[in-house]
Amino acid sequence: MVHLCIIIGVTQTVPGIADAILEEIAPIVARAKHAWAARCQERGLSLTHFQVLSILDRSGPMPMSHLAEHLGVSLPNATGIISRMEERGVVERLHDATDRRVVVVQPTQVGLEFSRELGDVRRTQLTALIGALTLEQQENLLRAVRDLRAVIDQPTSHPVSKEPLPA
Numbered sequence: 135m136v137h138l139c140i141i142i143g144v145t146q147t148v149p150g151i152a153d154a155i156l157e158e159i160a161p162i163v164a165r166a167k168h169a170w171a172a173r174c175q176e177r178g179l180s181l182t183h184f185q186v187l188s189i190l191d192r193s194g195p196m197p198m199s200h201l202a203e204h205l206g207v208s209l210p211n212a213t214g215i216i217s218r219m220e221e222r223g224v225v226e227r228l229h230d231a232t233d234r235r236v237v238v239v240q241p242t243q244v245g246l247e248f249s250r251e252l253g254d255v256r257r258t259q260l261t262a263l264i265g266a267l268t269l270e271q272q273e274n275l276l277r278a279v280r281d282l283r284a285v286i287d288q289p290t291s292h293p294v295s296k297e298p299l300p301a
Contacts, residue, residue: 186215194240
């Protein structure tokens with residue numbers, strides 16, 4: 135019953151507050167995305183390529199079909215993305231040892247290094263932004279992010295999709 139009350143309370147206040155939060159966050163995300171895109175472009179990669187590297191770095195090698203699901207694209211689209219990435223030397227395709235019909239994608243050492251480098255850049259930028267806040271603001275932000283994470287981590291009791299966010 136308490137759980138239901140929490141959901142009802144959130145449902146009643148979300149529209150205006152959620153819009154205001156999203157309006158405040160949008161320029162931050164846009165600025166960061168622009169910086170990451172420029173970094174990727176320097177290496178001949180797209181943000182989608184960075185997303186693939188991030189997924190593989192986090193989850194390890196995976197079948198092409200699973201990667202397509204993570205990206206929210208069709209298998210032929212994923213195949214094209216991976217082909218371009220393979221040409222740039224950041225991923226490689228292998229056939230599964232037990233079922234040769236299954237193609238597994240894994241990052242190369244160059245791909246892992248780039249993913250981690252860009253992740254470090256992102257972390258440094260966000261750390262600098264957070265560091266510009268007062269201690270009280272940082273503590274408030276931490277509480278809010280933890281609360282949001284707790285909602286996301288709850289099993290299907292809320293309408294939040296656990297699908298990856300678009301790049």
